[in-house]
Amino acid sequence: MYVAVKGGEKAIRSAHRLMAEKRRGNTEVPEVEIEQIREQLSLAVDRVMAEGSLYDRDLAALAVKQARGDLVEAVFLLRAYRTTLPRFGNSQPMDTAAMHVRRRISAAYKDVPGGQVLGPTFDYTHRLLDTDLAMPTTPATFSDNEERICAETEHGEEEIISVCPKVLFFLEKEGLLPPEEGVDIFPGDLTRQPLELPADRDIRLQNLARADEGMLLALAYSTQRGFGATHPFVGEIRMGETEVFFVPEELGFPVVVGEITLTECESVNHFVGNKRHPASFTRGYGLVFGENERKAISMALVDRALRADEYDEETRGPAQNVEFVLYHSDNVEASGFVQHLKLPHYVDFQAELALVRSLRGKTAGKESE
Amino acid sequence: MLETEAAKLPDSFSYIFLRRPEPGLVMLEGRAGNTGQRFNLGEMLITRCVVRLESQESNIVSEGYGFAQGNRPRHAELAAMFDALLQQKNWEEPLERSLIGPLIAGRKEQLRKRAEETADTKVDFFTMVRGEDK
Numbered sequence: 001m002y003v004a005v006k007g008g009e010k011a012i013r014s015a016h017r018l019m020a021e022k023r024r025g026n027t028e029v030p031e032v033e034i035e036q037i038r039e040q041l042s043l044a045v046d047r048v049m050a051e052g053s054l055y056d057r058d059l060a061a062l063a064v065k066q067a068r069g070d071l072v073e074a075v076f077l078l079r080a081y082r083t084t085l086p087r088f089g090n091s092q093p094m095d096t097a098a099m100h101v102r103r104r105i106s107a108a109y110k111d112v113p114g115g116q117v118l119g120p121t122f123d124y125t126h127r128l129l130d131t132d133l134a135m136p137t138t139p140a141t142f143s144d145n146e147e148r149i150c151a152e153t154e155h156g157e158e159e160i161i162s163v164c165p166k167v168l169f170f171l172e173k174e175g176l177l178p179p180e181e182g183v184d185i186f187p188g189d190l191t192r193q194p195l196e197l198p199a200d201r202d203i204r205l206q207n208l209a210r211a212d213e214g215m216l217l218a219l220a221y222s223t224q225r226g227f228g229a230t231h232p233f234v235g236e237i238r239m240g241e242t243e244v245f246f247v248p249e250e251l252g253f254p255v256v257v258g259e260i261t262l263t264e265c266e267s268v269n270h271f272v273g274n275k276r277h278p279a280s281f282t283r284g285y286g287l288v289f290g291e292n293e294r295k296a297i298s299m300a301l302v303d304r305a306l307r308a309d310e311y312d313e314e315t316r317g318p319a320q321n322v323e324f325v326l327y328h329s330d331n332v333e334a335s336g337f338v339q340h341l342k343l344p345h346y347v348d349f350q351a352e353l354a355l356v357r358s359l360r361g362k363t364a365g366k367e368s369e
Numbered sequence: 370m371l372e373t374e375a376a377k378l379p380d381s382f383s384y385i386f387l388r389r390p391e392p393g394l395v396m397l398e399g400r401a402g403n404t405g406q407r408f409n410l411g412e413m414l415i416t417r418c419v420v421r422l423e424s425q426e427s428n429i430v431s432e433g434y435g436f437a438q439g440n441r442p443r444h445a446e447l448a449a450m451f452d453a454l455l456q457q458k459n460w461e462e463p464l465e466r467s468l469i470g471p472l473i474a475g476r477k478e479q480l481r482k483r484a485e486e487t488a489d490t491k492v493d494f495f496t497m498v499r500g501e502d503k
Contacts, residue, residue: 014422027392049411050411052413053411053412054394054413054414055397055411055412055413055414056413056414056439057439058439058440059414059440061472061485065458082394083413084395085392085393085394086391086394086416087393087395087412088393088394088395088417089396089398090395090396090397090398090409091395091396091397091398091413092398093396093398093399093400093407094397094399094410095403096399096403097403099479100480100483100484101487101489102483102486104485104486110494110495110496114385115491115492115493116491116492116494117487117488117490117491117492118490118491118492119490120490125430160465162487163485166403168402179402179404179405180400180401180402180403180404180405180406181398181404181405182401182404182405182406182407183406184407185407186407187398187406187407187408187409188409189396189409190409191396191408191409191412200406201401201405201406201408202406202407202408202409203401203408203410205401205406205408205410206408206409206410209399209408209410209411231410233457240372241483244413246415246436248436249433250419251434255434255436256434257395257413257415257437257438258413258415258436258437258439259438260397260413260439264403283402285405287401287409287410290409291386303401313370333418347397360488
């Protein structure tokens with residue numbers, strides 16, 4: 001039982017003032033601006049939007065600044081802020097096939113229609129600290145890049161298309177992969193109703209999309225190491241911009257209200273089949289706000305692992321346990337409950353102390369008898 | 370762009386807010402595998418605004434709706450105002466020419482530029498022939 005405490009207002013005020021000073025750091029160094037965080041720490045902003053479950057680059061950048069770069073704290077700030085806003089409604093389901101892709105790769109097929117484009121990626125970098133970045137660069141450094149100029153001449157006048165077909169569609173066409181079909185029902189919403197088990201895939205996917213990235217990564221890794229193996233291939237990863245269509249009640253027709261960056265991962269897994277059903281692959285799905293491939297892949301792996309029941313698979317790993325995954329994946333909840341331990345528990349502890357003392361007293365008494 | 374075009378307009382019309390610019394959320398939906406079960410991915414911040422506009426020349430009244438991504442009250446207001454104007458016969462054609470046309474062209478150019486940058490990173494992987502494959 002937790003018993004509330006009073007007092008300490010002055011100390012708390014001073015602590016908050018001190019925190020604000022620490023956030024500012026050395027005042028001889030210029031203060032970081034929201035625009036700088038939004039533009040130059042964009043992957044931190046993306047992570048905060050995904051786990052905060054609110055797409056707004058400016059607010060997420062502000063949260064990162066306010067939280068002194070503590071991303072889980074920033075996620076909390078966004079979650080708290082969203083509760084102050086009205087909801088206008090649901091968008092139409094976003095169509096990732098119509099995405100203007102900036103990155104699209106397949107680890108299953110070498111030659112995919114539309115081609116493989118690397119886009120902005122850390123892959124194939126040497127992970128050596130770049131000391132040049134220690135000095136500010138001028139934009140001219142990029143435009144003078146020789147390679148860029150070569151590539152431009154190569155494309156010539158040929159039209160460049162940024163919308164390309166989904167890789168898994170080709171497997172579906174051959175009948176080797178069941179297409180994703182779902183009844184067209186209004187999805188459940190974790191922000192409106194508490195999590196209940198058994199949870200359908202709509203709830204599971206919402207939970208995973210806002211789940212802590214570290215938690216998902218660890219769970220995905222655990223399936224690869226044998227705790228519920230699903231033999232995954234990355235069928236396709238695509239990242240780019242997708243338009244958001246919303247039907248305002250008063251208008252009754254869809255209006256584009258914005259454009260957001262998404263990362264999507266579709267995995268091709270472990271095949272199933274028996275005498276009645278010819279062998280076919282299975283699939284997992286990951287969709288995340290912003291540029292975040294690590295999380296999209298992890299989500300696809302965990303989504304597939306959570307479908308163990310559907311395929312009558314033996315559940316041998318935590319990643320296959322719906323209750324374990326869904327109840328422990330939210331870092332706002334987890335952080336709140338773990339960190340509440342540091343708040344005063346004086347009465348609680350006194351009770352335990354008295355109990356242990358009395359037990360010892362009894363033992364000591366018995367011994368002396 | 371909206372602000373510049375708005376500044377060029379004559380003052381032969383006026384509008385009132387039916388709904389002041391207000392920020393709010395839209396829950397964004399996805400689909401498993403893009404074709405399967407719908408699910409809620411997360412919310413997005415937008416600003417909406419509704420105006421009623423009256424033209425002094427033609428006495429026509431029209432309602433305009435504006436939506437802007439993020440918390441952008443002025444953007445939503447201007448979008449609503451232009452939407453109302455575009456529904457008025459005498460405004461439709463000139464605005465299509467001075468505003469909508471250039472906006473669409475700008476969007477196309479933005480997409481083309483983005484696609485071009487991306488196309489530079491197109492890759493052709495080839496598999497190495499291993500000794501035992503001969």
